[in-house]
Amino acid sequence: SQKIEQNSEALNIQEGKTATLTCNYTNYSPAYLQWYRQDPGRGPVFLLLIRENEKEKRKERLKVTFDTTLKQSLFHITASQPADSATYLCALLISSGSARQLTFGSGTQLTVLP
Amino acid sequence: EPEVTQTPSHQVTQMGQEVILRCVPISNHLYFYWYRQILGQKVEFLVSFYNNEISEKSEIFDDQFSVERPDGSNFTLKIRSTKLEDSAMYFCASRADSRGDTQYFGPGTRLTVL
Numbered sequence: 001s002q003k004i005e006q007n008s009e010a011l012n013i014q015e016g017k018t019a020t021l022t023c024n025y026t027n028y029s030p031a032y033l034q035w036y037r038q039d040p041g042r043g044p045v046f047l048l049l050i051r052e053n054e055k056e057k058r059k060e061r062l063k064v065t066f067d068t069t070l071k072q073s074l075f076h077i078t079a080s081q082p083a084d085s086a087t088y089l090c091a092l093l094i095s096s097g098s099a100r101q102l103t104f105g106s107g108t109q110l111t112v113l114p
Numbered sequence: 115e116p117e118v119t120q121t122p123s124h125q126v127t128q129m130g131q132e133v134i135l136r137c138v139p140i141s142n143h144l145y146f147y148w149y150r151q152i153l154g155q156k157v158e159f160l161v162s163f164y165n166n167e168i169s170e171k172s173e174i175f176d177d178q179f180s181v182e183r184p185d186g187s188n189f190t191l192k193i194r195s196t197k198l199e200d201s202a203m204y205f206c207a208s209r210a211d212s213r214g215d216t217q218y219f220g221p222g223t224r225l226t227v228l
Binding site: 032034036041042043044045089091093100101102104105106107 | 155203
C-alpha cells in the first residue's frame with residue numbers, strides 16, 4: 001500500500017540547534033515534494049518545493065533534500081527559534097495530470113525550547 | 115502579498131442542512147482545490163477545478179459535494195446534506211497555471227455539524 005510517514009509526531013529541540021524532520025514514502029513516484037508549515041487552526045503555509053531531479057534546495061535557514069532512491073526527504077531548520085514551533089507537513093505530488101493534487105503526511109509537531 | 119481568503123471562518127450547522135463554504139483564490143490563478151482536515155488527522159484532497167469543471171476528485175467527494183465558480187472571483191464548496199463526519203477544517207487552495215507547481219492555501223473554514 002502507499003504510505004507517507006513523517007519521522008515522529010513530536011520533536012523538541014533547544015533554541016539555536018538544527019531541527020531535522022524526515023519524510024519517507026513507499027510505493028509512490030512523486031514528481032516533486034513540498035514542505036508546509038501549519039500553525040494550530042490555520043491553513044498550511046508553503047515553505048519549499050523540491051523536484052525529483054533536484055538533490056537539495058535552500059531558503060534562508062531552511063534546507064530540503066530529496067533522495068528518490070531512499071524515497072526520503074529531509075527538512076532542516078538551522079539556528080532554530082521558538083517562533084519556528086509549528087507542525088511541519090510534507091506533501092507529495094502524485095498525479096501526473098494537470099490537476100496536481102497533493103498527498104500529505106501526518107506532520108511533525110516541532111517545539112523549539114528557549 | 116496576494117493570499118487566498120475563505121469565509122466564514124467557522125460554520126456551525128445541524129445535521130442534514132446544506133452549507134456553502136466560500137473561497138476567493140489568488141487573482142489570476144487558474145487551478146483551484148478543496149482539501150479537508152478532520153481534527154488530529156491528515157490534510158486530505160477533495161477536488162480540483164480548472165476551466166470551469168472538475169479535473170479530479172477523491173473518493174471522499176461523493177454526490178453530497180459540489181463545487182462552483184459562480185463568478186470571476188469566488189470558488190465555492192457545497193455540502194448538500196451534512197453529516198456528523200463532515201465536521202472538519204476545509205481549506206481552499208489555488209495554483210497559478212500549468213507551469214506553476216505551488217499551491218497556496220487559505221486559512222480554512224471550521225465546519226461543525228451538530
